[in-house]
Structure formats: C-alpha cells, structure tokens
Amino acid sequence: MSSRVAVIGVGITDFGELWDESFRSLITKAGTEAINDSGLEGEMIDAMYIGSMSPGLFSSQEHVSSLVADHAGLKGIPATRVEAACSSGALALRESYLSIKSGEMDYVVAGGVEKMTDIPSNSAAVTLMGAGDQEWEAFKGATFPGLYALMAQRHMYKYGTTLKQISQVSVKSHDNAALNPKAQFRFRVSLEQVMNSTPIAEPLRLLHCSPITDGAAAVVLASEEKARELTDNPVWISASSCSTDTIALHDRDSISQMDAAVRAGNEAYRKAGVKPSDIDFAEVHDCFAIAEIMAIEALGFCKLGGGGRLTEDDETSLSGRIPINTSGGLKGKGHPVGATGIAQVVEAVSQLRGEAGKRQVDDARLGLTHNVGGSGGTCVVHILSNE
Amino acid sequence: MSSRVAVIGVGITDFGELWDESFRSLITKAGTEAINDSGLEGEMIDAMYIGSMSPGLFSSQEHVSSLVADHAGLKGIPATRVEAACSSGALALRESYLSIKSGEMDYVVAGGVEKMTDIPSNSAAVTLMGAGDQEWEAFKGATFPGLYALMAQRHMYKYGTTLKQISQVSVKSHDNAALNPKAQFRFRVSLEQVMNSTPIAEPLRLLHCSPITDGAAAVVLASEEKARELTDNPVWISASSCSTDTIALHDRDSISQMDAAVRAGNEAYRKAGVKPSDIDFAEVHDCFAIAEIMAIEALGFCKLGGGGRLTEDDETSLSGRIPINTSGGLKGKGHPVGATGIAQVVEAVSQLRGEAGKRQVDDARLGLTHNVGGSGGTCVVHILSNE
Numbered sequence: 161m162s163s164r165v166a167v168i169g170v171g172i173t174d175f176g177e178l179w180d181e182s183f184r185s186l187i188t189k190a191g192t193e194a195i196n197d198s199g200l201e202g203e204m205i206d207a208m209y210i211g212s213m214s215p216g217l218f219s220s221q222e223h224v225s226s227l228v229a230d231h232a233g234l235k236g237i238p239a240t241r242v243e244a245a246c247s248s249g250a251l252a253l254r255e256s257y258l259s260i261k262s263g264e265m266d267y268v269v270a271g272g273v274e275k276m277t278d279i280p281s282n283s284a285a286v287t288l289m290g291a292g293d294q295e296w297e298a299f300k301g302a303t304f305p306g307l308y309a310l311m312a313q314r315h316m317y318k319y320g321t322t323l324k325q326i327s328q329v330s331v332k333s334h335d336n337a338a339l340n341p342k343a344q345f346r347f348r349v350s351l352e353q354v355m356n357s358t359p360i361a362e363p364l365r366l367l368h369c370s371p372i373t374d375g376a377a378a379v380v381l382a383s384e385e386k387a388r389e390l391t392d393n394p395v396w397i398s399a400s401s402c403s404t405d406t407i408a409l410h411d412r413d414s415i416s417q418m419d420a421a422v423r424a425g426n427e428a429y430r431k432a433g434v435k436p437s438d439i440d441f442a443e444v445h446d447c448f449a450i451a452e453i454m455a456i457e458a459l460g461f462c463k464l465g466g467g468g469r470l471t472e473d474d475e476t477s478l479s480g481r482i483p484i485n486t487s488g489g490l491k492g493k494g495h496p497v498g499a500t501g502i503a504q505v506v507e508a509v510s511q512l513r514g515e516a517g518k519r520q521v522d523d524a525r526l527g528l529t530h531n532v533g534g535s536g537g538t539c540v541v542h543i544l545s546n547e
Numbered sequence: 548m549s550s551r552v553a554v555i556g557v558g559i560t561d562f563g564e565l566w567d568e569s570f571r572s573l574i575t576k577a578g579t580e581a582i583n584d585s586g587l588e589g590e591m592i593d594a595m596y597i598g599s600m601s602p603g604l605f606s607s608q609e610h611v612s613s614l615v616a617d618h619a620g621l622k623g624i625p626a627t628r629v630e631a632a633c634s635s636g637a638l639a640l641r642e643s644y645l646s647i648k649s650g651e652m653d654y655v656v657a658g659g660v661e662k663m664t665d666i667p668s669n670s671a672a673v674t675l676m677g678a679g680d681q682e683w684e685a686f687k688g689a690t691f692p693g694l695y696a697l698m699a700q701r702h703m704y705k706y707g708t709t710l711k712q713i714s715q716v717s718v719k720s721h722d723n724a725a726l727n728p729k730a731q732f733r734f735r736v737s738l739e740q741v742m743n744s745t746p747i748a749e750p751l752r753l754l755h756c757s758p759i760t761d762g763a764a765a766v767v768l769a770s771e772e773k774a775r776e777l778t779d780n781p782v783w784i785s786a787s788s789c790s791t792d793t794i795a796l797h798d799r800d801s802i803s804q805m806d807a808a809v810r811a812g813n814e815a816y817r818k819a820g821v822k823p824s825d826i827d828f829a830e831v832h833d834c835f836a837i838a839e840i841m842a843i844e845a846l847g848f849c850k851l852g853g854g855g856r857l858t859e860d861d862e863t864s865l866s867g868r869i870p871i872n873t874s875g876g877l878k879g880k881g882h883p884v885g886a887t888g889i890a891q892v893v894e895a896v897s898q899l900r901g902e903a904g905k906r907q908v909d910d911a912r913l914g915l916t917h918n919v920g921g922s923g924g925t926c927v928v929h930i931l932s933n934e
Contacts, residue, residue, distance in 0.1 A: 182682075184682075213609055214603050214609055216601050216603045216604045216674070216677050217603045217604060217609075219681065220673075220676075220677055220681050220685065221677055221680075221681045222600055222601055222604075222630060222632055222677035222678055223630070223631055223632035223677065223678045223679070223794060223920055223921050223924055223925070225630070225631045225791070225920075225925065226631060226632075226791050226792070226793075226794040226920060226921060226924030226925045227680065227794045227924070229791040230791065230792070230793045230794050230795075230798070230924070234791075235791050235792050235793055236790055236791055236792070236807075236810060237790075237791060238641075238788075238789035238790065238791070239631070239789075239791050239925070240629055240630075240631060240638050240641075240642065240789075241629065241630045241631060242627050242628065242629050242630075242642075243609060243610075243612070243627075243628045243629075243630060244610055244612045244613060244626070244627060244628060245609055245610035245613075251627050254625075254627075255627065255629075255642060255645075258642075258645055258646050258649040258651060259645050259649075261648075261649035261650065261651065262645040262646075262648035262649045263648065264645060264648065286607075287603070289607075290603050290607055290608055290609035290610065291609055291610045292610070293608075293614065294606065294607050294608045295569075295571075298607065401625075402625035402626075402627075403623055403624075403625065404612070404613050404616040404617065404621075404622050404623055404624060404625070404626050405613070405617070405622050405623070406613075406617045406622055407610060407613040407614045407617050408617075411617070420623075423623060533610055533613060534610050534613060537610055537613030537614070537617070538610065538612065538613050538626070
C-alpha cells in the first residue's frame with residue numbers, strides 16, 4: 161500500500177468550441193502533455209482512468225477507455241472509464257488515487273474529456289439532462305437551468321441573496337478567465353452586462369450559466385516512493401472523498417443546500433486533518449452562478465446563507481480571503497463536463513507549484529477542488545497540498 | 548491494506564425481455580438480494596460500483612451511480628459507474644476489489660445492469676456498435692455480428708475450425724441454460740437447429756449470437772478480516788487483471804486471437820499462482836459462438852487453434868475436462884451487457900459454494916471469469932477460489 165499519492169504531471173487543452181478537434185485528439189493531447197510534464201515514458205504507465213459523461217450521446221462512442229489507450233499508443237494497459245455526470249473527472253482522479261493506494265499500481269493517468277459541440281446545442285441540453293432523473297424530472301420537462309433556477313429562487317427567499325450577488329460570481333469568474341490562456345471566455349464582463357443578459361430561467365440570466373465546451377485535461381499520479389524519486393515538487397492528494405444524494409431535486413430535505421457537498425467536504429477535511437480556514441484557494445463547481453454560492457457555504461468558507469455576501473464583499477476574488485475559481489471556473493474557463501473535475505485539479509496543481517502566472521495566489525499551500533454531478537446527486541472533493 | 552478480498556454475497560435477477568422492469572428496479576432487486584445474502588445491513592456498505600454500458604442511449608439516463616444509490620436507499624455512499632462496453636460489469640468488480648485493497652473500504656457492492664429492450668432492436672444494434680470504433684468501423688457500416696464473422700472466417704481458414712464445431716458451442720450453452728432458472732433461453736437446441744438457423748453474417752447464424760437482454764446482477768465484497776467474521780464460506784478473489792487492445796479490429800496483428808485476453812489471462816494466472824490446468828471451470832465471454840472458441844484458446848485451456856476440437860470432443864460440457872459457461876453463457880443465459888461480467892461471477896460463486904444445483908461442477912475449487920469489451924478492446928479476467 162502506498163501511504164500517500166502525488167500528482168507529478170498535468171496537461172490541459174484549450175477549452176472552447178474546437179471544430180478541428182475530436183474526442184480522441186483532445187484527450188490524447190492532454191494526456192501526452194501530462195506524461196511529458198511528469199518526466200515518465202509512456203510505457204511506465206500502469207493504468208488509466210478516463211472521466212467522460214456522455215460520449216455515447218455526444219459522439220455515438222462508448223468504450224472510450226480502450227479508444228484512448230489505443231490512440232495514445234498505450235494499448236495493453238488497464239483502462240477504465242468512470243462516469244457520474246459532470247463529476248466524472250473527479251471520480252477518474254479518485255479511482256486513480258485508490259488504485260495506487262491498493263498497492264497494485266505505481267503510475268496512473270487520470271484524464272477527463274468531453275466533445276460537446278458535434279451535436280446541436282438543444283440536443284446537448286437534452287443529453288445533459290441525463291444527469292438528472294429521467295423518469296421524475298426530464299420526462300416532466302425539467303432542464304438543468306430550470307433546476308438550478310429553483311435552487312436560486314429558494315436561496316434568495318430563505319437568505320435574502322440578491323441577483324446582484326449572484327451576478328458578481330460571474331463578474332469574478334470572467335475577471336479570472338481573462339487571465340487564463342486556456343479559457344473559453346478570455347474577457348471581462350461588467351455587473352450590468354451580467355444582470356441584463358438574456359433571461360434563461362428566472363432568476364438566472366445567460367451570463368449566470370456555464371457554456372457548452374470541448375476540452376480535455378489529464379494528470380499523472382504516482383505513489384509516494386516513486387514521486388520522491390522523480391520530482392522535487394510533488395503535489396500531494398491529502399484527501400479524496402465522494403458522497404451521493406437523491407438524483408432528483410424534489411426528494412431533498414432542502415434545495416438551497418447540497419448535502420452531498422457538505423458530507424464530502426467534511427470527510428475530506430477530516431481525512432486531511434485540516435479545517436476550512438486552512439484552505440488557501442478552491443476550485444468549485446459553478447455550473448450556474450448560484451452553485452458557487454451554495455458550494456462555498458457547503459465547504460464552510462462562510463456560514464450557511466452567507467455565500468452571496470462573501471462574494472459581494474470581494475472575498476472570493478484573487479486578492480480576497482479565499483480565492484474561488486482562479487481558473488475562471490466553469491463559467492469563464494468553460495465546462496467540457498467530463499473534463500471539468502480534472503481541469504480543476506490542473507489549476508490547483510499550477511497554484512501549488514507557483515506556476516499560475518497572473519492568477520497566482522500568494523503563498524498557496526493548501527487547495528481544494530469540488531466537483532458536482534447533476535443537481536448534487538454526486539459530489540467529489542479533493543484536498544491538495546505542496547507540503 | 549486488505550491482503551485478500553472475498554465475495555460474501557450474490558444476487559441476480561431473471562434475464563430476459565422484462566417489460567415490467569426498469570433500469571432502477573432491476574439493479575435494486577439484484578443489489579438487495581446480494582446484500583441480504585451477505586448478512587450485512589445496507590448502512591454498513593462503504594461504497595458502490597455500477598457497471599453499465601449505455602444507459603444514456605438505452606434509457607436517456609446517465610449518472611446511474613447516484614440513481615442506484617438513491618433508489619436502493621443508500622444515498623450518501625460513494626457511488627461510481629464504470630464502463631468498458633460489454634466488460635463494464637467485470638470492471639465494476641475490479642474497481643470494488645481495488646477500493647478494498649486500498650484500505651479505504653471494508654464492504655463494497657459491485658453491480659452490473661442493462662435495460663436494453665426499451666428501444667427498437669435495430670437501435671440497440673447501433674447502440675452496441677458504440678463498443679467499436681465509430682470513426683473507423685461504425686461509420687463504414689461494420690456491426691458486431693459482422694466483426695465477429697470476420698474473426699470466425701479467419702479462424703476457420705487458419706485452423707480448419709468447422710461450422711459444426713462453432714455450432715456445438717451453442718448446443719452446449721443451451722444444454723446448460725436449460726438447467727438455469729434465471730436464464731433467458733431455458734431450452735435445448737440441436738446441432739441441426741443451430742446450423743440451419745437464419746444466416747446473420749457468414750458464417751454466423753442466429754443461434755450463434757447472444758440476444759438482447761434485460762437483467763442485473765450484484766455481488767458484495769469484503770476485506771479478509773471482515774469476511775472471516777461474517778461467513779464460513781467466503782469465495783476469494785485470487786486475481787483481478789485487465790488488458791486493452793486496439794479498439795478497432797483492423798489494427799490488430801491477428802484477428803483470430805484476442806491479445807488482450809492472452810495478456811489478462813497470463814497476468815491473472817501469475818497473480819493467483821496457478822496455471823490453466825488448475826482451473827476447474829470458467830465463465831467466458833461468448834457474445835458469439837466463435838468468441839468462446841477464441842476465449843478457451845487465449846486462456847490456455849487448449850492450444851491455439853484447438854478450441855473447435857475441444858468443444859467438439861465435449862470437453863467443455865458440464866461433465867467435460869474443463870466445463871465452460873455452466874450458466875448457459877451469454878448465448879443461453881442472455882447478455883444484458885453491463886450485467887454480464889457480474890453475472891459470470893455470481894455463477895462462479897454458486898459453483899464454488901456448491902450451490903449450482905443441476906449445473907454443479909464436481910469438486911469445484913478454482914474458477915475463472917473472462918469478460919470482453921467490444922471486439923477485444925478490453926478483457927478483464929478474475930480467478931476465484933473457495934480455499
């Protein structure tokens with residue numbers, strides 16, 4: 161059994177509408193970059209995990225584990241696709257982590273990928289609704305913007321959260337995305353632009369919603385012993401946790417709070433032996449702006465209902481008390497659903513290595529990633545450390 | 548780290564065209580039966596892995612890990628779907644096994660499920676082609692019967708394998724299925740019936756092809772320490788191995804042999820410290836009759852090219868030297884693709900517990916399961932022992 165597991169290499173493609181790229185070209189680019197970054201040779205890799213939500217519906221392609229191992233020139237290695245909707249990427253990382261902890265692997269690649277723009281965007285919306293409960297939500301007409309709009313309505317009613325506060329999440333995300341050369345939207349937006357953008361599902365506007373994105377990301381993990389041989393700057397996975405909730409929103413005790421995130425966060429803090437105030441920065445799952453506010457509450461960065469205020473007070477910006485989504489988040493960087501959980505970790509590793517350029521958080525030592533499937537049916541949290 | 552991992556509970560639904568069952572009802576039935584069989588309470592389960600190939604295309608439902616945890620009354624536990632086409636089930640077992648070996652889990656449920664009959668059967672055939680290479684096979688018109696027909700043609704040309712030998716696989720599968728109350732086809736067929744059945748893709752006839760099936764299966768795994776506390780008849784997982792190959796058939800060195808199966812088999816024998824002649828029975832992936840012949844060669848039960856003869860000589864029947872597919876196999880028992888890898892293990896455990904009734908292999912001590920994704924892009928092998 162390996163006592164600790166380290167990230168020793170990272171890779172990420174541009175995020176956006178990438179007409180010249182395919183599913184296989186995207187993941188192979190990210191994986192090759194990660195393996196090169198780790199200093200390993202391809203044949204040293206013991207296993208591969210691929211997070212992808214819906215290659216079957218987006219590209220008519222299942223069995224992507226074999227496809228990727230083949231296309232990357234690594235045929236023969238054990239390869240596994242894992243899926244839990246938009247949290248597929250973080251689960252690929254988690255299974256890679258567990259496989260090294262089992263003692264059966266030394267070097268494992270965790271990749272995430274989604275090629276979303278090869279079908280019409282209305283079909284993409286239907287596909288994404290596969291993350292919800294088909295029989296109890298989708299067949300009744302629910303869409304993801306609709307479900308998150310219900311959460312936003314309830315949060316505003318219960319805590320007095322304002323449209324301005326929700327909109328400030330998007331302003332901050334775009335501020336950070338403007339500094340991220342891989343981001344889909346490398347430009348800033350004003351509070352007025354966000355608040356006046358096209359209504360989608362009351363109270364959510366277009367600029368509160370993450371986009372349809374093509375992209376891939378990959379990381380290479382190693383056992384503690386191997387990591388120490390290979391690199392002077394390993395980033396350690398201090399904790400990996402996952403929790404589930406009802407897949408359908410109506411079955412929850414509360415829709416203004418994600419219990420799976422609270423449970424996964426608390427378990428991660430316990431495993432890592434740290435508390436929320438020890439965390440220097442976090443990448444959280446802002447598929448819609450309200451989701452970021454709920455996330456920072458669930459993770460204990462402020463009290464329940466205080467997420468809007470924390471955002472409005474600029475405490476989540478790059479220079480704030482707890483910088484959130486320095487990458488630009490799902491809103492600014494883009495949201496290729498299966499890739500997002502790994503992309504969050506790529507950003508965290510960049511921060512912990514001090515390689516985040518203009519987005520660098522001063523003295524970053526402890527980072528957290530928070531990846532959500534559906535409306536909160538799955539939440540996966542990782543805590544990473546450079547010490 | 549747990550030194551060994553045991554199967555302590557099994558459950559399986561009827562296999563067939565089950566119009567009164569849904570995706571969620573099937574997997575919940577199998578999972579509940581497995582948990583009851585283990586003697587555990589639901590709340591003791593630490594994690595869940597679900598193997599399913601294409602719930603998105605068969606039922607518009609992704610995120611089935613959350614769905615199943617929820618519907619089974621186990622919300623909160625970490626739940627992960629794994630997929631590698633028709634080998635998804637065995638990979639769910641493998642990830643469950645690794646998660647216990649990691650030391651982070653004591654009790655884990657591995658389930659497999661597919662609800663295939665809610666779409667027209669021609670759509671199902673298109674969906675199943677997602678297991679192949681879309682860009683290089685499916686778009687050119689290849690189907691899975693077509694790909695396996697190519698393998699059969701080559702095997703017949705290279706080794707003199709006869710249509711009669713290939714047909715004998717199906718006769719033997721139905722002989723066994725007739726004794727399995729859960730099987731889709733609980734009746735025998737004659738050699739003449741098989742050889743004269745509707746041509747599908749030369750040389751394959753209808754009765755050489757596994758059917759479209761609804762069904763689910765589940766097993767409960769435990770660490771060695773916990774298994775010894777709970778049960779007097781644990782079945783040990785002596786080895787778990789996985790290998791990949793090119794996803795497309797045309798890229799292989801040979802199409803009359805599956806290299807992934809050879810690699811996975813050899814690794815499993817090495818890990819378990821046994822050789823092919825030590826194995827008392829095996830459940831192999833006979834999606835088409837020729838696949839069983841190639842499997843028994845790849846696993847070393849006879850020499851390369853000798854699979855047809857071994858079958859014709861009745862050595863793979865219940866009373867033969869190495870009984871193959873005592874359950875009836877994919878052909879006779881049915882092939883709900885994501886469930887198959889777990890169903891194979893359910894049969895192996897029944898044999899190793901001496902609970903296989905009329906299908907019981909005398910003095911069964913060591914069994915092997917062999918689960919294939921696509922045309923051999925993935926192969927997963929497990930060796931199980933009652934000692």
